[in-house]
Amino acid sequence: MRFPATSIALLTAALTGCTALPNAGPDPRAVETQAAVKVTSAKSKAVGIDYALVDLNKAVLNFVAETKATSLAGGFGGGRGGPPSLPLGVGDVVQVAVFESQAGGLFIPADAGSRPGNYVSLPQQTIERDGTISVPYAGRVRAAGRPVEQIQSEIEDLLANRAIEPQVLITKISSRSAQVAVLGDVRSPAKIELTEAGERVLDVISEAGGLSAPGAETYVTLQRSGRSGTIQYDHLVATPVENIYVAPGDTILVDRERRTYLAFGASGLNGRFDFEDSDLTLGEALGKAGGLLDSRADPAQVLLYRVVGKEFLSKLGVDVSRFTTATVPVIFRANLRDPAAFFAVQKFPMQDKDILYVSNSDSVELIKFLDVVNSVTSTASGVTSDAVSTRDAVRDLTR
Secondary structure, eight states, rough: OOOHHHHHHHHHHHHOOOOOSSSSSOOHHHHHHHSOOOOOOOTOOOOOOEEEEOOOHHHHHHHHHHOOOOOOOHHHOOOSSOOOOOOOOOEEEEEEEEEEESSSSSSSGGGSSSSSSOEEOOOOOOOOOTEEEEEEETEEEOTTOOOOOHHHHHHHHHHHHTSSSSSEEEEEOOOOSSSEEEEOOOESOOEEOOOOOOHHHHHHHHHTOOOOOOOOEEEEEEEEEEEEEEEEEEHHHHOGSOOOOOOOOOOOEEEOOOOOEEESSSSSSOOEEEEEEEEEEEHHHHHHTTTTTTTTEEEEEEEEEEEEEHHHHHHHOOOOOOOOOOOOEEEEEOOOOOOTTTHHTTTOOOOOOOOOEEEEEEHHHHHHHHHHHHHOOOOTTTEEEEEEEEEHHHHHHTT
């Protein structure tokens, strides 16, 4: 059945000017006209974000898998060589023992005789806020920030004129200054006391009970002296040079960042999906979202939205001079009508916060329009005249 021009004009007016069609919310025109203040974009109503459209092919796969992994060793060092020294510090508890070569000296009474272990152990003491400890007949000795051997030598010199060939031994009972705080998604957050053996990042995480979240979604941040560096946990485990020594006063933050992506359009399921404890490819992400709907999807228009570094597009030979920022919004398009594209989507890695959109086919959009046309031009009485049908439809819709 053909529609006269007058009927089409009336139909168009009815469809564009009527608010009686089914709607799940307020009419868009009402939203705009009733707003007290309107902040709108350009006349074209465009968002105004420049983006690049990249078709998924073999050349793209050569570069898309390249990711810049963050580094701890590069920012802090400490991955090679020995562990850091642990000088005494404020709050440490120490015990000082003084040995003399024979009895009758300053600390060993004369009646003790010559015996192995002519020594006296002084009471345990905490290094004061001023960084000193007290030794009888030697006075207050600065200890904080100095290695044990240096302090022992100074006390021996101070006692040399009173004791008989004094030898001093300082034992660290507990260390408050050489500790590392491990916080976040570990089973037992705690302050870990460091030893002269040297502890690395994974050592202190292990002492805190290990991870309480999947390693693939966990990031480790090291804070030291106002600086910080972050690394993905799995990369830390797989790269021994990144497992650097920790130092007194460090803070280790273990943080889980749930990796998710969004799926919209003509996929079997719409919504937010978790990567869970594994990496995903584009093909796996499509499968997780229910695949493509045969009745709606256009296989040639599978779109992935992502923000990438400008250097990525430069490697593809794209002129990026019009983009003023270091990152560029990119839409990757996969044409699944091409059989080879199924191999490509299985190699294309998904990233956290990607947006996957499956477009409707043109035939679906046409069917939508024809459904509306049919609902307007059909009448209960079955009148076949085009003019009468259109008139009745307009009358019904405008009541």
